[in-house]
Amino acid sequence: MTSTSWLSLQGVGMRYGEGAQAALALESIDLAIAEREFVTIVGPSGCGKSTLLYLVGGFLRPTSGSLTLRGRAIVGPGPDRGIVFQRYSLFPWLTVRGNISYGLEEQRIPRAERDQIVGEHIRLVHLEGSEDRYPRQLSGGMQQRVALAQTLVCRPDILLMDEPFGALDAQTRRILQDEVRRIWQRDTKTVLFVTHDVEEAVALGTRIVVMSARPGRIKEVIQRDFDVAEGEEFEANPAFAALRLRVWRSVKEEVEAARV
Amino acid sequence: MRIVPLLLVAALWQAASMTGLLPKAVLPAFSDVVIALAGLVTSGEIFPDTAASFLRAGTGFVIAVVAGVVLGLLMARVRAVQRAVEPILLVIYPVPKPALIPLFMVWLGIGDVSKITVIALSCLLPVVVSTFNGARSVDEMLLWSARARGTPERRLLWRIVLPAALPQIATGVRTAIAIAIIVLVSSEFISAEHGLGFLIFSYGGVGADDAMLAVILYLTVLGYLLDRIYVAGLRHLMAWHEFAH
Numbered sequence: 001m002t003s004t005s006w007l008s009l010q011g012v013g014m015r016y017g018e019g020a021q022a023a024l025a026l027e028s029i030d031l032a033i034a035e036r037e038f039v040t041i042v043g044p045s046g047c048g049k050s051t052l053l054y055l056v057g058g059f060l061r062p063t064s065g066s067l068t069l070r071g072r073a074i075v076g077p078g079p080d081r082g083i084v085f086q087r088y089s090l091f092p093w094l095t096v097r098g099n100i101s102y103g104l105e106e107q108r109i110p111r112a113e114r115d116q117i118v119g120e121h122i123r124l125v126h127l128e129g130s131e132d133r134y135p136r137q138l139s140g141g142m143q144q145r146v147a148l149a150q151t152l153v154c155r156p157d158i159l160l161m162d163e164p165f166g167a168l169d170a171q172t173r174r175i176l177q178d179e180v181r182r183i184w185q186r187d188t189k190t191v192l193f194v195t196h197d198v199e200e201a202v203a204l205g206t207r208i209v210v211m212s213a214r215p216g217r218i219k220e221v222i223q224r225d226f227d228v229a230e231g232e233e234f235e236a237n238p239a240f241a242a243l244r245l246r247v248w249r250s251v252k253e254e255v256e257a258a259r260v
Numbered sequence: 261m262r263i264v265p266l267l268l269v270a271a272l273w274q275a276a277s278m279t280g281l282l283p284k285a286v287l288p289a290f291s292d293v294v295i296a297l298a299g300l301v302t303s304g305e306i307f308p309d310t311a312a313s314f315l316r317a318g319t320g321f322v323i324a325v326v327a328g329v330v331l332g333l334l335m336a337r338v339r340a341v342q343r344a345v346e347p348i349l350l351v352i353y354p355v356p357k358p359a360l361i362p363l364f365m366v367w368l369g370i371g372d373v374s375k376i377t378v379i380a381l382s383c384l385l386p387v388v389v390s391t392f393n394g395a396r397s398v399d400e401m402l403l404w405s406a407r408a409r410g411t412p413e414r415r416l417l418w419r420i421v422l423p424a425a426l427p428q429i430a431t432g433v434r435t436a437i438a439i440a441i442i443v444l445v446s447s448e449f450i451s452a453e454h455g456l457g458f459l460i461f462s463y464g465g466v467g468a469d470d471a472m473l474a475v476i477l478y479l480t481v482l483g484y485l486l487d488r489i490y491v492a493g494l495r496h497l498m499a500w501h502e503f504a505h
Contacts, residue, residue: 054404057404057408058407059404059407059408076407077404077407077408078407078408078410079408079409079410081408082408082409083404083405083408085401085404085405087401088399088401088402088405089401089405090405091402091405091406091420091423091424092424092500092501093423093424093426093498093500093501094500095500102406102409103409103410106409106410106411106415106419107410134499134500135500136500136501136502150409151408151409154409154410
C-alpha cells in the first residue's frame with residue numbers, strides 16, 4: 001500500500017433529498033491523504049466541507065463514489081476516526097472525567113488502566129482541577145479541550161475536526177490551535193480539519209484544500225512549504241502572509257460566486 | 261417571601277369568618293380547619309389513611325413511570341411501536357380517567373387493584389409524552405459522537421438517548437406526581453374503606469366541614485412538600501442540567 005492511499009476519496013458525491021428538491025452538496029471529490037498529514041479544508045459556508053468530514057466519519061453515506069481508510073471501505077462510524085464537532089461532542093450528563101473516559105468504557109478497558117489514560121489526557125489538555133465539573137460549567141474553550149481529550153483517548157488513526165474552534169474568541173482559538181498542532185506533532189496523528197477561517201487553515205494545514213461554492217468541488221490543493229512552530233508569531237512571516245493572501249483570494253472568489 | 265400571599269388569603273378568610281361576612285354554614289373558619297387538622301394529627305387518626313393512600317398512589321405512580329419511560333423510549337426509537345401506540349395515546353389523552361373507575365371496579369374488583377390501575381393509567385400519559393419528546397429531540401450530533409467513540413447501535417438507547425432525555429422525563433414525572441394525588445382522591449371517593457379521599461368524602465357526608473377541609477389542607481401541604489422535595493432532589497441529582505424555575 002502506498003502512503004498516498006492511506007485515506008482515499010474517489011469520485012465522492014453527496015446529494016441531499018430526492019427529485020426536484022434534491023440538492024447536490026458535493027460533486028466528484030477526489031482526495032488522497034497520507035498518514036501523518038495535517039490537511040485543512042477551507043471554503044465558503046454551505047460548500048459541503050462539513051459534509052465531506054461526516055462522510056469520512058461514516059455518519060453519512062455518499063450517494064456516489066467510495067471512501068477507504070487503510071484500504072478498507074468506510075461503511076460507518078468507528079473509534080478509528082475520532083471527531084470533534086463545533087458543539088455537541090460532549091455528553092452534558094457526564095463530568096469532564098466521565099466524558100474523557102467514555103470511549104475507554106465502551107472499549108471495556110479495565111478501570112485501573114482507564115484511570116491512568118484519563119489522567120494523562122487531562123494533563124495533556126491542561127484540565128487539572130476541572131475533572132469533576134460538568135460541560136455546562138466550563139467555558140467554550142475548556143469544553144473543546146475536553147472534546148479533544150475525549151477523542152484522543154480512543155487512539156484514532158485520524159482526527160476529524162469540524163470547525164472545532166469556530167465558536168471561540170480569537171485568543172482562545174489561537175491557544176487551542178497551538179495545542180492541536182502540538183498534539184499532532186507529538187503523536188504524529190493524521191488530522192483532517194474543516195474551517196471557514198483562512199488564517200486557521202494556513203496556520204495548521206501542511207496541505208490546504210480550497211473548496212468551491214455549492215455544489216462543493218475541490219477547487220485547488222495547496223501545499224504549505226514552510227513550517228509553523230508552536231507559539232510562532234506567523235503574522236511576521238512573509239511566506240505565511242503570502243500564502244494566506246493566496247488562499248483568501250481563492251476562497252473570496254467562491255464566496256462572491258455563491259452570492260450571485 | 262413566597263408565603264406572604266398565602267398568609268394574606270388565610271387572614272382574609274379568617275377575617276371574613278369572624279366578622280360574619282362568611283357564615284360558618286358556608287365555609288368554616290380557617291382557625292376551625294386548623295384546629296380540626298391538629299386534632300387529626302395529634303390523635304394519630306389520619307396516619308393509617310395516609311399510609312393506605314400513599315401506598316395506592318405510590319404503586320400506581322411507580323408503575324406509570326417505569327412503563328411510561330420504556331414505552332416512550334421505544335416509541336422514539338422504533339417506528340412500528342410509535343405507529344401502533346401513538347393513536348391509542350391520542351384517544352386516551354382527553355378521556356377523564358376517573359370516570360373509568362366504575363368500569364375498572366367491575367373488571368378488577370372494588371379493592372386496591374382498580375384504584376392503582378386508574379392512577380397508573382392517568383400518570384402514564386405525561387411520562388410517555390415527555391419521554392417520547394425528550395428522546396426524539398436528542399441531538400443527532402450526540403448520537404454521532406457516541407458512535408464515533410465506539411458505542412454500538414443497540415447501546416445508544418441506554419448510553420445516550422435515556423440520559424439525554426432525562427430533563428424532559430423529569431418534568432413529565434413531576435406532572436405525574438400531581439395527577440397521582442388527584443386521581444387517588446377521586447378513586448377513593450367512589451369506593452374505599454380507608455384513605456384520605458375516603459376521609460374527605462365521609463366527613464363531607466356527615467357535615468363535618470371543618471374536618472373535611474382539614475384533610476384537604478393536609479393533602480395540599482403533603483402534595484406541596486412532595487413537589488418541593490422532588491424538585492430539590494432533581495437539582496441535586498441532575499446538577500449537570502440547568503432547570504428552568
